Amino acid sequence: MCDTFFSPSHRNVHGNAILAKNSDREPNEAQQIVRFPAHSRFQKRVQSTFIVVDCPEQVHEVILSKPFQMWGAEMGVNEHGVAIGNEAVFTKLRLARKNNGLTGMDLLRLALEQSKTAKSALEKIIELLGKYGQDACGGYQDKGMFYSNSFLIADSHTAFVLETAGPFWAYKHLNSFYAISNLLTIGTDFDEIHPEAKAFAYQKSWMKEDVPFDFQMAFSEPFMTYMGRGASRKQQCELQAPSSNSIQFSVRDAFQILRSHKIQEDFEPCQGDMGNICLHAQGLLTPSQTTGSMVAELRENAQSTVWLTGSSAPCLSVFKPFYFRTNALNANVFPQSSDRLDHSYWWQWEKIHRRALADYSTIKSSIQRFQQEKEQEWVEEDQELSRQTDASKKEVFSQKAIEDCFDYLHQWEQKNGSVQIKIWPVAYRLYWMWQNRKMKNEGN
Template identity: 75%
Template sequence: MCDTFFSPSYRNLHGNAILAKNSDREPNEAQQIVRFPAQQRSQKRVKATFIAVDCPEQVHEVILSKPFQMWGAEMGVNEHGVAIGNEAVFTKMHLARKNTGLTGMDLLRLALEQSKTAQLALEIILELLGKYGQDACGGYQDKGMFYSNSFLIADPHSAYVLETAGPFWAYKHIDSFYAISNVLTLGTDFDQIHPDAQAFAYQKSWMKEGVPFDFQRAFSESIMTFLGKGLSRKHQCELQASALDSPKFSIQDAFGILRSHRIKDNFEPCQGDMGNICLHAQGLLTPSQTTGSMVAELRANAQSSVWLTGSSAPCLSVFKPFYFGTNTLNADVFPQASKRMDHSYWWQWEKIHRKALSDYRSLHAKIQLFQQENENTWLEEDQILSLSMDMKKKEELSQNAVDACLWLVKALEQQKVNSKFNIRSFAYFLYWKWQNRVMKHEGN
């Protein structure tokens, strides 16, 4: 489960478009942040998560946040300022569950590697969807997690929401704040629709002829959509954006939305459920955890800035700036995450996240102070460097941010946990004890 939102340039503080996303995955599914340079591939086909697909030899530079074991990505930006976030959506369309298609994450990465505009990215996803389909497992340990996908696709000048149901799709150009979650949102207001979608829905009696065709009503599956509480999270994103004191939306505002919980005061992770934008896993009814977050500032006449946590729970994480053409994310200096508790950034920070599950308020207060002091400083430096071509200074800013966060990890590792037994959270702690056991078993 995930949440993605877009804010257009005209309503934002620095006049740049913003795309933001929380990636909600299984709790032990480490998320890598990676940079792949523009390159000339030696072959015209590439192996995605399950299948090989046709691909142009020349691909663009991309910065991605991706599940460690997948080829595709949950969210990302390319060197031309195209950014995409995707969502699982649950529809009435049957998937064969044979892993003969592309995951939503594959579609996202392939589009970013090949597009210079949001419109071209949209067209590439539609082409790939028609050619290969999306019969592909999107889970990690949950091998039964098959779903259709929706996408928010943006560049500095334009944005689109694209929603799918098996082979069918509908899309809309958007020019105001828009949020998507694990729910179809396009009703009768789409700009274009798959040419066979309406006839198929009429044949299935999912819609009556003679009334305006409603894509959401025709294709949405009710049970999983209800349990996922995507509509609630979508509305929360929209309400928070509209309720801001400042008339201009900022990167800090985007951070704040991604970190938000429905309980405003004295929140504890064991109180979390699927209705929280900052999602904390706690068992059967809330099996997903926010395992990575991104806010991208898309500039029309300068390089975009990509702010990533690279760690779980944005309320307990720090957004750091990353740039194209720099070496901060090279594997030799930024180890990539695996299935085990390794030296990667994600797993090092995960030590603190899991420690905070027993002493949330104390650790959250310390991390929040660090967030406020450092993120604001980095944002100011980022704005100064935004028009600069001094890649060395941008790389230094990224590396200093990573180093500062790793220093905080070491400092917080020394803090004693003040855990108190609470009968209401007993099942929650048993769940996380089981997750820790599973993680250690996977690491063997």
């Protein structure tokens, strides 16, 4: 389960569009931050998560946040300032479960690699959907996790929401703040729709022909949509959105939305359920955890900044700035993740998250001081650097942010050798004991 929102440039402090997303995945599914430079694929073919697909020879530079084992990405931005976040949506269209199509993450990465504008990315996803379909497992250990996808697609001055149900789709252009979650949101207000969608829904008696066609009503599957609690999280995003006459929204406000819980006072992770934007796994009814977060500031006449946590639980994480044409994400500075506890940034910072499950309020309070100090400092410096074209200064700045976080982690480990364990609900305690055993044993 995930949450994505878009805030247009005319609502934001610096006049830049903002696209933000929390990626909710299985608790031990490490999420990598990766940068792939622009390059040529001479065979004009590429192996995606399950299938080989055609692609142009030249592809654009991208910065992505992706599950460590997947080819595709949960969210990302390209060198032209196109940003995309995707969501699982549950529809009446049953996929064949043959893994002979593209995941939503594959569609997202392919569109970023091949598009210079939000409109061309929209068209690319529709093209790929028609050519290859989306019959592909989106889960990690949950091999039954098949779903359709929705997308928020934005550049510095244009944005779209694209929603799908199997082979069918509808989209609309966005002029104001918009949030999507794990549910269809486009009703009768679409700008374009798949040419055969209406006839298919009429044939299935999912819609009557004598009323305006409603994409959500026709294709949404009610039970899984309800259990995913996407409507609640979408509403929480909208309640924290900038007002219609405000121009005060900033990337730091976006950070806070992604960190928010329904219960703001005295929140404990064991109270978390699927209705929280910052999602904390707790078992069967809440099997997902926010494993990575992104806020992209999309500038029209300057390079975009991609703010990423590279760690789970944004309430306990720090957003760091990343830039194009830099090498801050090399393996020496930012080790990549595997399927178990290792030296990667994600797994090292996960130590804080797992410890916070035992003493959340104390550890969150300690981390918040570091969060607020560093993020304020970095956002201010980023605004200065955004006016410059010198990539080397941005690379040093980004690497320093990573180093600051590693330094904090090492200091934190020295100070937090012992923690007073609270009495958790038994089922919750057993669930996380199981996850911790898997964290250390997977790969053996």
